Amino acid sequence: MAADLILILHFCIVFFVVFGLVALPIGYLKNYSWTRNIKFRVAHMLLMGIITLEAILGITCPLTIIENTLRQIDYQQSFVSYWLSHFIYWDLPTYFFVTLYSACFIWS
Numbered sequence: 001m002a003a004d005l006i007l008i009l010h011f012c013i014v015f016f017v018v019f020g021l022v023a024l025p026i027g028y029l030k031n032y033s034w035t036r037n038i039k040f041r042v043a044h045m046l047l048m049g050i051i052t053l054e055a056i057l058g059i060t061c062p063l064t065i066i067e068n069t070l071r072q073i074d075y076q077q078s079f080v081s082y083w084l085s086h087f088i089y090w091d092l093p094t095y096f097f098v099t100l101y102s103a104c105f106i107w108s
Helices: 002-029 038-057 062-073 079-088 094-107
Strands: none
Touching: 002 038, 002 062, 002 079, 002 094, 038 094
16 A cells, blocks of 8 residues: 555656656747746756656666565555556666656756
């Protein structure tokens, strides 16, 4: 149960970052006022910076470490955790993520 909550939090962060990468440029072009919200922009840039730094340094996300630790205690995986984890965790080489996160960080 606790691992599922961590996974849901992780998913929400991933959604926020991806949403910002797509919605901010579109909102800016359409002159939407929410794209100038400094709190939203700072939170988005901070998360992108942390994610990019983790990828460059080869650091595992702390949320992933916590979730994995909790899953070792209770190995059963719920339906929600199964699908969310497949959506969040991709089995690709590290250089792919470093390139992707760096490009997204520069884009934002």
